[in-house]
Amino acid sequence: MNIIDQCVAQGVPFAREYSGYLDNRSFGGAQVSRTFYARGQTGQQLLLGAYQALCRQIGLGNVTMFPRTEMLDLVIIDGHAKGIVARDLVSGEISSHAGDAVVLATGGYGNVFFLSTNAKGCNVTATWRACKKGAAFANPCYTQIHPTCIPVSGDHQSKLSLMSESLRNDGRVWVPKRKEDCSKSPVQIPEADRDYYLERKYPSFGNLAPRDIASRAAKEVCDQSRGVGPGGLGVYLDFADAIKRLGEDRIRERYGNLFDMYEKITGENAYQTPMRIYPAVHYTMGGLWVDYNLMSNIPGLFVIGEANFSDHGANRLGASALMQGLADGYFVLPYTVGHYFASSKQAKPSTGHPEFRKVEADVRAQTQKLLSIRGKRTVTSLHRDLGRLLWEKCGMARTETSLKEALNRIPLLREEFWKEVNVTGDGRELNQNLEYAGRVADFMEFAELLCLDARHRNESCGGHFREEFQTEDGEAKRDDDHFAYVAAWEYQGPDKPPALHKEPLVYEEVHMSTRSYK
Numbered sequence: 001m002n003i004i005d006q007c008v009a010q011g012v013p014f015a016r017e018y019s020g021y022l023d024n025r026s027f028g029g030a031q032v033s034r035t036f037y038a039r040g041q042t043g044q045q046l047l048l049g050a051y052q053a054l055c056r057q058i059g060l061g062n063v064t065m066f067p068r069t070e071m072l073d074l075v076i077i078d079g080h081a082k083g084i085v086a087r088d089l090v091s092g093e094i095s096s097h098a099g100d101a102v103v104l105a106t107g108g109y110g111n112v113f114f115l116s117t118n119a120k121g122c123n124v125t126a127t128w129r130a131c132k133k134g135a136a137f138a139n140p141c142y143t144q145i146h147p148t149c150i151p152v153s154g155d156h157q158s159k160l161s162l163m164s165e166s167l168r169n170d171g172r173v174w175v176p177k178r179k180e181d182c183s184k185s186p187v188q189i190p191e192a193d194r195d196y197y198l199e200r201k202y203p204s205f206g207n208l209a210p211r212d213i214a215s216r217a218a219k220e221v222c223d224q225s226r227g228v229g230p231g232g233l234g235v236y237l238d239f240a241d242a243i244k245r246l247g248e249d250r251i252r253e254r255y256g257n258l259f260d261m262y263e264k265i266t267g268e269n270a271y272q273t274p275m276r277i278y279p280a281v282h283y284t285m286g287g288l289w290v291d292y293n294l295m296s297n298i299p300g301l302f303v304i305g306e307a308n309f310s311d312h313g314a315n316r317l318g319a320s321a322l323m324q325g326l327a328d329g330y331f332v333l334p335y336t337v338g339h340y341f342a343s344s345k346q347a348k349p350s351t352g353h354p355e356f357r358k359v360e361a362d363v364r365a366q367t368q369k370l371l372s373i374r375g376k377r378t379v380t381s382l383h384r385d386l387g388r389l390l391w392e393k394c395g396m397a398r399t400e401t402s403l404k405e406a407l408n409r410i411p412l413l414r415e416e417f418w419k420e421v422n423v424t425g426d427g428r429e430l431n432q433n434l435e436y437a438g439r440v441a442d443f444m445e446f447a448e449l450l451c452l453d454a455r456h457r458n459e460s461c462g463g464h465f466r467e468e469f470q471t472e473d474g475e476a477k478r479d480d481d482h483f484a485y486v487a488a489w490e491y492q493g494p495d496k497p498p499a500l501h502k503e504p505l506v507y508e509e510v511h512m513s514t515r516s517y518k
Contacts (some may be wrong), residue, residue, distance in 0.1 A: 003326050004036050010049035014038050028147075028165050029210035029317040040164040040258040046326065066097075070435065072363045074102065074130045074301070077355050080346045081301035085359045087367075089435060092428040094360055094367075096351040101300040101340060104130065105329065108284035108306040110143060112443045112450065113395070114387020116281035117149055117162040123439035124446045127288050127307050135296045136488035136501060138309035139286040140446070141454035144316050145396050145463050146282035147214035150265055151234040158380070160280045161265055163237075164258055168207045170242035170251065171275065173198050173214070175226045175235050182228050186236055186274050197221055202517045209517050212315055212463030212476075215279035219396050220474075222278070229276045236274035243271065279396060283321065285312040286453070289488040289503075293336035294328060297488075299344065302337060304328035309486065315462025367427045370437045375420035379433060382417050383440045389413070390447055394454050397465045403455040407448065414444040449489055449498060456500065459483050480512050 004022065008014060014036050015023040027035040038045040057063040068089040075083040075096070083098040109124035110116040131137045148168065150161045174196045176182050181189050197217055199206040209217070218235050221227065228234045243251050248271055252259070259270050266276070287309040294302050294310070305325045312324060349356075393406035417440070425431040460469045460476035461483070469477045486503040505512075 002331060003322050006330050007046060007049050007326070010053045012038060012045050012049040014045075025166065026169050026208055027317075028168055028208050028214065029205075030208070031205065037166060040166055040255055042164075043321070046322075050326075050329075071104075071106070071126045072129065072366075072438070073359050074133045074135075074298075075356055075359050076133055076298065077349055077353060078346065080299045080344065082346070082349050082353075083351065083356060085356070085363050087363070089432075090430050092426075092431065094363055096356040096360060098349050098351045098353075098356070100346075100348045101302060101337060103302045103304060103333065103337075104288070104307050105304045106307045108287070109140075109443075109446065110281045110284050111439075112387065112447055113143075113281045113390050114384050115152060115157060115160050115391070117146060117160050118281075120159055123442065125439050125442045127303070128442045128446050130288060130296070130298070130301060130303075131489075132491050133298070134491070135298050135301060135303075136289040136490050137286070137449060138289040138486050138488045138503075139314075139453065140450045140489065141394065141457065141464060142285035142309075142312075142314050142462070143281055143464075144211060144283040144285060145215040145279045147211055147218055147279045148237070148277050149280035149282075150262065151229055151231075151276055151278035153230055153266075155384075161261070162280070162282060163262065163275070163277060164255075165211075167237060167255060167258060167275070168214075170246075170254070171207065171237040171239050172196055172241060173207050173218075173235055173237055173277075174274075175221045175228060177226075179225045182226060182232065186228070186238070195221070195226070205517045210315070210317055211282075213517055215463060216396055216465055218277075218279055227278075229278075234276040234278045237270075237277045238274035239270065240274070281391075281395075283312075283316055285309065285314065285316050286450075289486070293339060294333050295336070295340060300340060300346065302333060302340075304333055313462070314464055364427075366438070366441075367434065370421070370423045370434060370441065371425075371427060373418065373421050373423065375422050377416070377420040377422060379421055379423065379437045379440050382413070382421060383436075383443065386410070386413055386440075386443060386447055390450070394451050396463065397467055398454055399467045400455065403451050406451045407455065410444070410448045410451065414448075417441065417444050452498065453487055453489065456487065457483055478514060484512065 017023045022036055024033040025035055025037055026033050058065050069086050070089055071084045071086050073085045074081060081102040083096060084102060085096050087094055104126050106126040107122050110118045111122050146162060148163045148165055174194045176189055177193050177195045181193055198209050202209045222233055239251055262270050262275055287307050288296050288303040290296050290303050290308045290310050294304055296303050305328055389406055389409055393402040421437060423433050423437045425433060427434060459479035460466045461478050465476055471477050484505045488501040488503060490499040492498055
């Protein structure tokens with residue numbers, strides 16, 4: 001509740017009951033109404049609340065902002081993180097910034113899959129460069145697949161659009177029972193010929209089954225050639241019953257902005273015909289390893305929010321980004337970074353220190369290398385190939401065979417990138433192609449670690465489904481005896497496999513158990 005109160009004080013317009021108290025509603029994975037929300041745009045409103053609070057501090061002179069600036073490397077002096085090297089995205093200037101400590105709040109790496117719900121600029125560069133300087137990367141294969149996204153419509157797309165989880169409160173998920181009905185208009189398919197598969201398979205939770213369960217179930221029916229829409233990669237999210245029961249005005253009041261967004265993207269009126277949805281990469285639970293003070297294994301390097309691994313484990317349920325994204329910054333880090341300052345005798349260095357000059361030279365060399373290749377392939381085409389490979393071989397379902405294939409092909413794709421990528425322009429100006437190329441170069445390296453992590457974990461856990469490890473009724477089969485640990489990977493060099501460090505998960509008060517959503 002402290003997080004909610006903090007956000008309310010910042011102006012986040014959470015929904016209210018008629019009495020004025022904060023309202024709650026159901027969410028995927030929960031059978032009770034316990035989720036605070038701001039219509040269908042909770043995440044956006046939380047961001048706006050944080051941004052306006054930041055802007056207030058900028059106005060007061062307490063924060064110096066460097067907009068349109070990208071961190072390209074971490075500077076470590078005497079074993080402590082003491083600054084960063086960054087590039088001005090407008091002028092191309094490379095500059096150093098020294099500090100008493102470094103805090104990374106750079107988000108997740110979902111765009112390694114090319115198509116995801118993340119903003120196009122989201123990337124792994126800051127955390128991956130820190131990993132190459134010695135920070136352990138934990139559980140990189142733990143990525144959340146969100147079931148309620150607008151399906152892919154063609155190769156022209158550079159990202160996917162997320163529809164709010166809240167829609168599953170009133171929308172019913174179904175596909176035709178027969179393959180031959182998939183080409184028909186949904187209004188032509190009678191009730192008896194519809195398979196409400198979530199309600200059938202998980203009667204206790206129905207359409208509010210957790211995200212990993214709902215995503216895997218959608219893939220299963222599409223793999224049976226019962227998917228709808230372009231390429232057969234979609235299922236229906238139908239509001240006809242809710243409109244009949246509550247009236248269209250009530251549905252407009254609850255979800256109007258989402259229906260408008262859906263119509264602008266697809267050209268379809270979801271009040272009259274069911275929405276089409278399909279799972280997509282959304283959130284990443286892996287990230288740099290941190291201790292309970294949110295400090296990585298590099299002293300002075302703190303990592304917060306989606307950039308760290310700390311809270312969610314293998315199966316992040318809906319509505320809990322509050323904990324990782326907001327609690328870290330508002331309620332943990334302000335009280336733990338002081339411990340580092342009090343216990344460390346490291347003084348803030350000058351940017352004239354030789355280590356800053358060395359890292360700057362490395363960044364300039366990398367930039368020049370990207371600009372000098374002048375190959376025959378675009379950055380986008382290479383990124384798309386990598387993302388499709390990961391989605392098919394290490395996405396919602398993986399096998400030993402598929403992961404081996406990915407690990408064989410990623411080095412070849414990385415080699416092709418460094419031989420054939422074409423980065424136009426130069427580094428002394430606004431050059432979005434250069435920015436993008438640097439990020440994809442990091443994805444090309446990080447993707448291998450992601451697949452290594454997935455392959456070593458011989459179990460199914462959360463949304464990470466190894467087909468060899470499933471129960472008789474097709475559910476995820478965990479192996480807590482052998483894999484109840486955090487996998488923290490240490491970079492060993494460009495030609496050496498990373499070292500695996502295991503942090504056991506020990507629960508003294510609550511014992512691990514397998515949930516059933518039947």
